[in-house]
Amino acid sequence: MYQLLIVDDQPDLVEDLATNLDWSSINISSVYQAHSASEALDILRMTPIDIVITDIRMPGISGLDLIESIRASWDHIKCILLSGYNDFEYAKRALQNQASDYLLKPVEDEELLEAVQGAIKELENRWNEISSHKKALASIQINLPILRSHLLNALLNGEHISKEQLEKRIKMMELPIQYGSTCYMMLMRMEDYFYDQSNSDISLLEYAVCNIAEEIFHEDYRLWYVKDSYGYYVFLILPREGLSNSKILQLMNPLAIEQKAAQLQHYVKLYLKGTISLVLSKIGIFPLHLSTQYEDLIRSFRQRIGSERDFLLTLNEEEQYENENAHSLTHLYSPPLLNHLLETGQWDAVDQKLTLIYEELEQERGDSHEYILETYYSIVSSLSYSIHKNKLRLVDCLGTEFNQLMNGPHFHTITQLRSWTDEVYSTYKLIMLDRVQDSRTGIIQKVQEYASQHLAEASLQTIADHVHLNPSYLSKVYKLETGEGISEYLSGLKMETAAHLLRSTSDKIYEIAAAIGYMKTSYFIKLFKDRFGVTPQEFRER
Structure with a gap:
């Protein structure tokens, strides 16, 4: 669905166009209103608008100047100009600024809807072209080194990618690698001299080292490498495609590597x-074996080389990948991290994350007290971080389970740990969901209080400014909580207020219209009759 902005210095006309046309029938979800070019620019800076309808003649910044500013900052926005002047010079400037259409006032509803539909078609064509397969392939081609690096980093960190998905990505990135191929991994640390250089020089030196590696290995091997988060370079070494089995056996000998x-x-x-x-x-x-190879190399650098320089170490083949005595938990530390999911309130993702953590504990660690303790302290750390980040206290969020936290863990089985985690997590989740609900309820109250006290000038933009929220976000929250949009609420409130004033005061009809924000009395009468079936005067007489 698209978002539309209508700009005109006549508030009644803007209100009429915004509320009385069936915008949803042409795929418009939200209609924003502005009464000057400067107000329109404020909305554009805060809200993703797709189409702008603007009058040409406005005090201050004209509509033509407005679309020039739009073209300079938001090239994707389509603009439709309304003018009471059939002047070639206006049309010429409109064309120069790539206006989608140029319509003369008074414009018929159908004519305006057709113009907006035309602008939508132009947007669809543009975004279809941008997202087309051909464009995507060209973009991938340009960004191949970055995409390859991201994929290798994901594999090194143990991210699960199905065989089908991985083979598809390998093919897309033009990597001549077969699923199930034998491979070696080499971890490289650049030392002393290199890190005495400036940032620009070290980047050039890193590039030179990788080029030397490519030159040395290129005849018989394929290299795929990336710089990891520790500052090491990780090289994946695979035999070139098309070699005989005997040649591969010869090349994949540890001595040759x-x-x-x-x-x-x-x-x-x-x-x-x-x-x-x-x-x-x-x-x-x-x-x-990539993530295990990588973990072995990192551990070997730390334990066997340490701070020594100019070392070359080959790991012992007798050490098997399977049945290692101890190594780190994978899902506990793989992204997305539990504390990030809690912080952003992704509750379904938290459930999935905890399920993976406990499945790994149950399937691979048994009831190892060491791993139970590690998992417990990691979960407590994530919860503490999220609770304090939200300016809450542990004792308030964990309830009776806080005592367990103070006394330290006494879990002997994974089941006990899981039961405790589920309890504290569910308590915290309910508190945060209630907090979100209370926050939204407060927003609705502020919106309705402001609207009732400032009915004449109330609009989505003025209300959003009052509650310090983005208009798009405010509009969605309001509709989610009340079932109606802010424009519909304001229109209904104005009509109910008008009906009350007609019943309880002797004010003139034009005075009542002005009091609720309609400068054009005839327009107010039209809206009132649309709602109540009678004119304001007939309503008062009844």
């Missing part, structure tokens, strides 16, 4: 005057 790695160290020191340390993994299967 180690010789290439030693050459890389030598040439980096010789030509770039710096040292690098390298750790080579055991052979693995792509992509099944």
Whole structure:
């Protein structure tokens, strides 16, 4: 659905166009109103508008100047001009600023709806072209290095991608890699000399080191590499496609890979005057062993190389990937993190995250007290972070379970931990959902109070300014909570107020119209009759 903005210095005309045309029939969901070009620009800065209908002749900034500003800042917005002047110069400037249409006042409803439909068609054509398969492929081609890096980082961090999805992405990114291929991984740390350089120089040196690696390995191997969050370079080493099985066996020998790695160290020191340390993994299967290979390399750098320089280490093949005595929990620390999900109130995602955490504990860790403690402290940390971030206290959010927190964990089984987590999480979730509801209820009250006290000038924009919210967000929240839009609410409130004034005062009809925001009495009479079936005078006489 599209969003429309109507701009004219005649409030009655704007109100008439906004409320009396069947905009929903042509896929318009929201209609915003502005009575000057400056007010229109304020709305445009805060709200994603698709189409603007503007009068040409307005005090201050004209409609033509307005669409020039729109064209400069929001090139995607379509503009339709309304004018009481059949002047070629106006039409010429409108064409220069790529106006979708130029209509003469008074404009018929059908004519205006057709013009907006034409603008919608232009928008659809433009976005279809932008999102077309051909454009998408061209964009992917330009951004291939970034996309490849993101994919490799995801695989290293253990993100689950189905075989079908992974093969599709590999093909799309033009990576000559077969699912199930054997592979090695090499972790590289650039040292001392390199990090004495400026940021611009180190980027060039990193690029040079990766080029040397490509040159050394390119004849028989494919390299796929990325810089990880620790500042290491991770190289995935695979045999080139089209080689015989005997050749692959020869190339995927750890000694052959180690010789290439030693050459890389030598040439980096010789030509770039710096040292690098390298750790080579055991052979693995792509992509099944990637995250385990990566964890092994990180751990080996930390435990076996540490702060030493210019080292080359190959991991022992006798160490198996399966049945490791101890390693970190995967789902507890893989993105999205639990504290981020709690902070943003993604409750369904929190449920899924906790399910994955407990499934991993039950299937792979049994009732290991170590892992139960690790999971407990991680969950408590995430909850504490989210609760304090929302300016709440643990004791208020956890209720009786806070005592358990103060006394420390006494869980002996995963079931006990899961039961406690479900309890505290459900309590906190209810508090946060009530808080959101209370916040929305408060917004509705402020909207209705302001509207009743400032009925003559009340509009979506003035109300949004009063409650300090984006008009688009306010409009959606109001409709979600009350079932009607703010424009409908204001229109109904104005008519009910008018009916009350007609019954209880002797004010003139034009005075009542002005009191509720209608400067044009004939327009007020039309709206009143549409609502009550009689004119204001007939209503008063009854």
